[in-house]
Amino acid sequence: MxxxxxxxxxxxxxxxxxxxxxxxxxxxxxxxxxxxxxxxxxxxxxxxxxxxxxxxxxxxxxxxxxxxxxxxxxxxxxxxxxxxxxxxxxxxxxxxxxxxxxxxxxxxxxxxxxxxxxxxxxxxxxxxxxxxxxxxxxxxxxxxxxxxxxxxxxxxxxxxxxxxxxxxxxxxxxxxxxxxxxxxxxxxxxxxxxxxxxxxxxxxxxxxxxxxxxxxxxxxxxxxxxxxxxxxxxxxxxxxxxxxxxxxxxxxxxxxxxxxxxxxHSGKKAISECAQRAERLKQKFSGKYIFLGNDPMHFTIQANGENLAEQMRNLAVPIECEYADKSRFVILLSPVMTEKDFSQLEKALFACEPLPAETPPECPSPMEQSLSLREAGLAEFEILPLSEAENRICAAVQVPCPPAVPIAVSGEKLSPECLAVMEFYGVQTVAVVKESI
Ligand SMILES: Cc1ncc(COP(=O)(O)O)c(C=O)c1O
The missing domain is CATH 3.40.640.10 (Type I PLP-dependent aspartate aminotransferase-like (Major domain))
Structure with missing residues (x-):
């Protein structure tokens, strides 16, 4: 062998x-x-x-x-x-x-x-x-x-x-x-x-x-x-x-x-170094950016993420992020990133001007489960604009990926609060269980 x-x-x-x-x-x-x-x-x-x-x-x-x-x-x-x-x-x-x-x-x-x-x-x-x-x-x-x-x-x-x-x-x-x-x-x-x-x-x-x-x-x-x-x-x-x-x-x-x-052989040292570099950057820019989260590989900024992502894309050396919405901006770091990568990120943080984050709506709770996850997830469905989906039942979960975290899950009734959260995150249509005629 x-x-x-x-x-x-x-x-x-x-x-x-x-x-x-x-x-x-x-x-x-x-x-x-x-x-x-x-x-x-x-x-x-x-x-x-x-x-x-x-x-x-x-x-x-x-x-x-x-x-x-x-x-x-x-x-x-x-x-x-x-x-x-x-x-x-x-x-x-x-x-x-x-x-x-x-x-x-x-x-x-x-x-x-x-x-x-x-x-x-x-x-x-x-x-x-x-x-x-x-x-x-x-x-x-x-x-x-x-x-x-x-x-x-x-x-x-x-x-x-x-x-x-x-x-x-x-x-x-x-x-x-x-x-x-x-x-x-x-x-x-x-x-x-x-x-x-x-x-x-x-x-x-x-x-x-x-x-x-x-x-x-x-x-x-x-x-x-x-x-x-x-x-x-x-x-x-x-x-x-x-x-x-x-x-x-x-x-x-x-x-x-x-x-x-x-x-x-090298993981522990590289991961510690990466975490330290990230922490140093966060300290350095703490007056300009608000950092969220407590895992060192997630470089998360509270800001209008969509705007920040666009600014970063338009730099002389463009940076593409992992995820951005109107309230946050996430760069996923890795221990293979070099000193040069971090200095690139530093330059970008220096060059960009963050706009304030919009406050995301509270998580709608509790949701009313009208059908089981399986019944709704495997049911015949139709796609509706949010404006026509109130009180309909969410079918298979269709959420943008990333972050692929569902706002409503299959089988839940789409309340007005839930649809408002979807609207905030730019969701335009939703899959709902087809009603029998
Ligand atoms: C929190 C979480 N769990 C699970 C997954 C699925 O992981 P994979 O893409 O490795 O299948 C993802 C993917 O983005 C995720 O963000």
Whole structure:
């Protein structure tokens, strides 16, 4: 057996000139830019192992990732955190757990609930908008008391703006009520490598998903599903193959291996440096910009983000952000960014003039659920302008991505307050369940 996946792919590319297997490009690309990628893009051939039944180099590689993160077990995903979320929720379905979640969930969570026919008990924020609501521990405790079943809490942390929840406190609460804690850590794959380990599993979560591709050097689609207890890995493998493609990309998997190696050797230092550089910039510009969030890879500014994004696009060296709306502007940093990148950002912050943020409307609460998530999510629908959608039932969730955080979820009645929030975020049309004539 080769020492790792990268070595296997290199050896295979050198030795095998005739490929009698998929993919159909046979390692040959029409464009020189893609040639190297095509050479290493293979399928489950002899010696390459198979992700969902891994017992060779992929199993070894996953074990290494788990070790680097200091968790019980890890499954690789070439289908992003989306696939990990599907697998985590399928596990909750098998355990008949009621799901409790704050409203900051990503569309991937809702789609999984639709597919698995899982109801959700929502927690509404004490204050703030649907993107950055403030949730109290009391609200979590109340929800846990209200459900009479085995439960689980599903947290999104960090959220899109870089707000991190108090996972330690919430996990202690979950233990008190024998509930499991699942964390959507899609935006926090780097958090295990901060000077003090802040990874959800270390802080008490049972399972979490990390999109390696969001804040670490990995190809789009590369993610990790981490668990506290390695004996559960068998269930997650089964659940992932239920939803994932039977041909997970070897290129993505190779990038997860390289990312793991990088984390092992240089990650901690690079992540600390990046966090320090970001903090220095925030200090330097604290008189000019208002910074939000407490995760170091999220460089979030409270301002008219749409205007700031346009200013940044028009600089001599343009900067494209991750997300902007009328109340915020988000740049997603990464530990591979160099001193030069940061000086670029510094120049941009110096050159731009932020306009004040518009205040986003409060998160509408509580919403009236007229149909189940599944009934509405899979129903016949029509697209209506907001002006004609009042009191209609939200069908499949259609939200702009990013941030893909739904304002109304499938099955909920679209109240005037909810439509006002949609209008604020520039949503023009909404999918509603078709009424029978
Ligand atoms: C909070 C959150 N969770 C989950 C996802 C889905 O992650 P992925 O794109 O890795 O499937 C995203 C994607 O942007 C996200 O922002």
């Amino acid at each position: 080769c020492k790792n996946l990268t070595a296997f792919l290199q050896q295979y590319a050198q030795k095998h000139q005739f490929r009698g297997h998929m993919p159909g490009h046979k390692g040959k690309s029409f464009s020189p830019e893609l040639e190297t990628a095509y050479t290493f893009d293979i399928t489950e051939i002899h010696g390459a192992d198979s992700l969902f039944e891994a017992n060779g180099i992929l199993q070894q590689a996953e074990r290494k990732t788990a070790e680097v993160y200091g968790v019980g077990g890890t499954c690789w995903s070439a289908g992003g955190s989306t696939l990990c979320i599907q697998a985590m929720l399928a596990r909750m379905k098998a355990e008949h757990r009621i799901i409790i979640a704050p409203r900051t969930v990503h569309r991937a969570f809702l789609n999984s609930c639709i597919l698995l026919d899982l109801p959700v008990k929502w927690i509404y924020p004490e204050s703030g908008g649907f993107l950055d609501g403030k949730y109290t521990l009391t609200a979590f405790e109340q929800a846990l008391q209200e459900v009479n079943f085995p439960a689980c809490v599903y947290l999104t942390s960090p959220d899109y703006s870089g707000n991190v929840q108090n996972i330690q406190e919430i996990s202690a609460l979950c233990r008190k009520y024998q509930a499991k804690l699942l964390v959507d850590n899609a935006h926090g794959a780097h958090r295990a490598f901060l000077p003090e380990n802040q990874h959800p599993i270390i802080l008490g979560a049972d399972y979490c998903c990390d999109s390696a591709h969001k804040t670490l050097p990995a190809l789009t689609g590369g993610a990790f599903l981490h668990m506290r207890n390695s004996s559960e890995k068998i269930f997650f493998k089964q659940n992932m193959q239920l939803f994932g493609s039977t041909s997970p990309s070897y290129l993505i998997m190779q990038s997860l291996e390289e990312c793991t190696e990088w984390l092992m």
